[in-house]
Amino acid sequence: MIANRPLVVAITVCLGLAGLTASADADAQRRRAARAPAVAPACSDFYHLANAGWLAANPLPATGANSALAQLAGNAQTQQKALLDAAAQQPANEVQKLLGDFWASGLDEAAVEADGSRPIAPLLARINALGRNRELPATIAALHQVGIPVAFNFNADIDLKALDRHLGYFMQGGTGLPDPAFYTRDDAPIQHVRSRYRDYIKQILALTGTPANRLEREADAVLALETALATPSQALARINNPFNNYAPVAVAGLDRQYRHLRLGDFLKAQGVSAGQVSLAEPAVFASVDRLVGNHPLADWKAYLRWRVGDSMAPYLSRHYREAEFEFRGRLLRGQSTPPARWEQVLQAINLAAGPMLGREYTATHLTTADRRQAGLIIDKLRDAQIAAVIATPHLSEAARTEARAKLQAMKIEIGAPLRDLDYSVQPMGRGSFGSNMLIATTWRQREEMRRIGQSNADRRWEVLPQQPALAYDIAQNRLIATAAVLQPPVFDPAATTAAKFGSFGALVGHELSRAIDHKGALVDARGELRSWWTPADQTAWALLTSRMERQLAGLAYPGVADARINPALVRDSALADLSGLELAWQTWQEIEPQAGSTQRQQFFSAWAQLWPQAVSPGEALARQTGQVQLPGPLRVNAILANLPAFGQAFGCSAGQPMQLPADQQLQIWP
Template structure:
């Protein structure tokens, strides 16, 4: 909005010009007629739509960021806190009773301090019982059962050749540093980090009761064991490639091949009876198998004590917590100070018992009417997607048929997972936060293991209902909408503009993932195969290049002299444009008689989701790492490609918010 003083200044200036020269005044009037002022909405729609938010949320101190979606996430945390407070004071059911006790035990810092390392004492005693090499595998299996993976990781994931089931994946793990390269690189910075890590290991070993005389030797044993694992581990790039980590083998063969590790007994201890597992790194497991016999029992005891102490440190007494934060929080994550106690306890509950909290959160914060409305809009946007696919000139007939079949068979889960979990958990009580953490962690591990086997592919989500998220699950051809995301600025059942312009556009973004270049790798039957023709792939690549070029033409807000990395934000930018196109089509069909102001509100709802303030350092970090464009551009760039936006605000081709028709990118319109 123009500051109040500006019209007066402008009027005085024109008045002085008129006194000086009537000819000059006439010339100015003719020029103004030739080039009328561009309305604010057609110059920078983001600034106009978010003016109040930007004024109320100044740029935070360095390094910091504020955003409308960040405020949504913070609100969901507060809602969880309020729910747990109520469950602690007056539980309404057995699940709330367990959650309330868990919460109370974590908030009672005096009790946590008095508890010291008692919660892990039974685990340490189990480890101390290792006397011979054959005792090691059983101890490893026992720690996995309570959710503390040691030596390696084992977790369920989708069978890439039969997407209707999960199998168990044996994967690398058991290292305290996040990247195997930290153990093997010889540069000065890495060696310095490894030195600080050794100091942290020694701290934790001392806290678990290791005698002073053994600290140096046991610390060395821990580093040596983890380094041996690291040398046989994949790079992080390989680890993030699902096709690299999927190597199905009969479970019986794995048990025979690695006899020292006793993997048959391991699977039995986890409650897994499936006949297939994935084991992508036989060299790593051969090394682990050899280490069971080669590494001395006292060295294994040191390593396992360390892993228990490190895993449980955030949930024990202050000395443990301070040691953990000093290395993991400050050194690795660069945090200046730990989160408030309530937030630490909430994070712990979500880690160990998140699905339990999620069920209660949805009951409290998602009404049946809102759930139904959210589902209806998904169906409407899906109809728009089906129609758009059918008319898309750039897709082959074969691809259109497969895309239509996938969209028809799409599974939709709103609020909470379709299939619930078994909430049978032993009573927690309010006596020991660390003990409750182990009880809940063991329960969640049990439920994870129950995902393995035929018919369990959609048992639950990989996100929690209390976490704001809207995502397409490519393996299950499933759209997931969490309870927490169904609130402003994304969703308000009483506000059609927000329902379509914000939520509907996000739905369209994710539905496009079912039929885009990645979605085209899984067909309607859930089989892995590429169903796009070379021409389809080429057309999509061309669309992506055009999107990348559009973004790359803009300066990155808050970073002097830097342009947006168009290639980095290409895929998300393409998804945003596609989602907006579909949402607008669904809105225009459902609200054909919408008034001009209501149509404008659709676009305002889109833009207001991306309200954002970044400190200079935060902006610099996101420039090279964030796959999403900065808020102002995430708002404006897609809108500049939509004639419907121009029509709503009277923008003309060539103005900043409306590209000439030849420059507009069309995905589905």
């Protein structure tokens, strides 16, 4: 029977042979695998090994992200809350009394609700009383004085030709959407945002007194006026470049050039007496000048009421807060729920009176011993960076001389600014949170305006002491370590010396390198804006960056399907990470040359444990296109793979995932 079915027999035989062959191949593969040495976990994926506990305890969120450094920031917030709770109950000094009252007024939601629009009633009354366009400039100036910028922006910032001095900058502004393009583009997503924005404008106008029968017309008028302000304005990406905003002009000629705006009177109202300010967008201010002179006053009044209500909405009653959150929080920022009330109040206090809270935070949470220990580590790293600069072949003799001078002149500030704002803020009391916000923002605005024309730029920190930050300030050539950053996992006073250098030390080294990299080379040791690199120095840097780009090219972006790292976006930060690790390792080795394998492993584990993260798919996609640092897994694995010391500490062989072959490894410092 079977003989009569040759095809069936043939198929059966072939299938049998195929099965035997496959089985033989599998056996051969198993034998080869058994003979091949296993790759130790530390040598295949050190990030997941070092952070296994954290990753197990912190699952992937549905939205947003979590990380070890985000938890550090959250801990700093909890510390601030405890400080403010104590200040509200039993203040130890006058500053604590002010802060405690401010805090209590914000947490009293019943009082905030009962307050309604009362905190902004005087501002609204002034706007409603406007009778002629010629009265507009004084009202615009008055709103700027209380920290509500309308029609344009005016801020104190560094004078690019004298980096120790502040200059007043007139800039485009006075609009509520994120970029001027939101007012002019007609694609569907932008139109949707504009439609929702108009709805939000209507809500705020209704809360600030517009009758129902005028809401549609006034909302259209506000949107039209903001569109007129935005149309001649520059894209956000362009104005974020400080060089595009720097155009010093004499104050004396401004009133003749912009006769309706009366910018000279504006400056006097802000308390600014400097003879020079920056105004880089004359076309924008010519347009604002025409609008102030000729645009219907009723439209201006609606716009000003809207800007007051919008600016103050987070600090007023529930209807204001909910309207603001639905547009800015849910639509623009993608938040699903608003922060807890205490977080909202803390954010407000940091915005309006942050330096006051910073001084109290530093006094409470930074010990003299920790400050001294952090300072010693920074000094050791700076000495190592100077030695590395002297020995490097990457820089010319002239560049080595300038880099050494710049590093030696670098200021180190730990904890809080050595000098900062005047703390004579007016008593705020517990009666009205919205009124307290206006008192505090008026005080902050006054202090900012006092900087203009003064050589006191070294008094400004761009971060608050209670915010975890370790940063290099290129304009003032200083390294800043805030009080809040001197906590685990960045700085653990109880950790071994090896771990301190692997975490805090490596981060310090990262920032030190920024003083002398391609951007740091734009400011010299005397604080003058000039490039001190030769063409040969620039070529050497280009070679380093191209080698780093080649390493990173093609690496998968964690959490984003089929996405790759953008090497040009992250290369500078990656080079600084590698530089920092090299310097920290060399410095620690000199301090503890006899350290054993356990301590050497602690050094690298401390670095890895800075970077665990749990990132939702949506957030990962946003970071892939915009974040200038490597994501956590690659900040560990891709950087450590360059260090022979890592391979020696964990017994990794060249060519394994965590140890690049020697000819592919990148070394920055000899």
